[in-house]
Amino acid sequence: MKLATATTPRAMRRMSERLRGRSKTLAFVPTMGGLHEGHLSLVRLATKSADRVCVSLFVNPLQFGPSEDYARYPRDTKRDLSLLAEAGVDVAYVPAAEAMYREGFASRATVTGLDSVFEGASRPGHFAGVCTVVLKLLHAVMPDEIWLGQKDAQQCVVLERLVADLDLPIRVRRGPTVRESDGLALSSRNAYLTAAERAQAPVLYQALVLARDAARAGERDPVRLRERIVRHVVTAPLARLDYVEVVHPRTLARVDRVEGDVLLLVACRFGSARLIDNLAFRAGAGEPA
């Protein structure tokens, strides 16, 4: 089937109703375009999981701070649409910013607490922007499930909370982080890296793996685990660390002891690029062999 496109909430809703008909399931993958293999892996998971798939392409101004990279964020809608058509997606939702935020727009959705730590602390208003746009997208698309990338771990936790709290009948699902062969997590923002920065950026994932291995070897102190990550990242002279955290993967609360389910979070600048990465694992009791 040919890829259809919708550019307004109303058109998207009609499309969604037509696609679902009497009994088809619909999966949704929200993106800001600039599609890479990380997005496409989510699309493939969505395709396997549901009868119909919708992908949105929308660089959401509401989730960028005034000094952030909204203007230069990679946009190539023509290329994105052709990738989605190839991947067998049924409909692309490509709203214009004017259709999303009309004059007088004043509403926000927030998830108190979860939205003001880590990425939320570094990027004030970011998660309010994310929650608000995702709620709008969900109201237009009305999917059975939404697919999110584990690369944005805090975003996953925030949106899982939002969907559950607001009684949306939608399953939130996560796809694993896709990485370059040297471990760098795929991100549209990798395009900002110079060759020298790109060569050093894999320290983030390397540091996460070193910390995970230390935890598996018995390290139970989150402070020492954090130090382990910092020590490795600073071996890259171009790295400017923003934060490193050892938290519970669902509550995002800092852990007192590295045991059970643990999530390592890291955010770091390389030149003009701000990159994030994370690693979830189980340590200690109940750990798989």
Next chain:
Amino acid sequence: MKLATATTPRAMRRMSERLRGRSKTLAFVPTMGGLHEGHLSLVRLATKSADRVCVSLFVNPLQFGPSEDYARYPRDTKRDLSLLAEAGVDVAYVPAAEAMYREGFASRATVTGLDSVFEGASRPGHFAGVCTVVLKLLHAVMPDEIWLGQKDAQQCVVLERLVADLDLPIRVRRGPTVRESDGLALSSRNAYLTAAERAQAPVLYQALVLARDAARAGERDPVRLRERIVRHVVTAPLARLDYVEVVHPRTLARVDRVEGDVLLLVACRFGSARLIDNLAFRAGAGEPA
């Protein structure tokens, strides 16, 4: 048909799907119970407007301040259900507070600006509580239209904004304020009035009518219109005015000149009861004869 009841979002959603079938329209009237003729007039409007009608009964803790009347707010679910059955309502949504706000609940919907003036200034967090619960109710009921009472004029404006901003495919409709024969607007909170307070409470509506008549007679100064209301309300010794405002009915911005569409807002305490009332009219150019 017999009145059905649902007590969880999931049960409500199933009920909604069954009620709507292939092509029936569904109207929704959210209430906090304690049903009076004001609510029932909305139910009748909903019944005339749509094939099926759902009414919710839920005293929403999130919209009450810590020193407000959540605990003593009138509750009589048995009586309410019997009134709804009589009125031909198809389904009552009666969720338990525990089903609505589970452990870890952290999400809020807000309408910046509109939610922090007038009622929002007097009752911090009130409209965030209203917006959040209405969004949850709408997600569970998924109606074609929602009916709101003009008595809560600012609430109407806030929710119209929320529904439009968030791309919900739902029509927001208003029913007129229902009044006692002496002009007092019906409200569950009238039950808090002593006999002496009850006797004086009609000054609110009288003052609004005096101001409207003055505007129709040519008064164009909102300050003088406001004074007109204050002067009349203070003739009631038990009245303690909270605010009087002359605003635009859609933006809630204070007007510089009383011309065109105008909304008068008043909030006033009588003893332990806090009452609100309002009057919308057209003044000057284009005024109906």
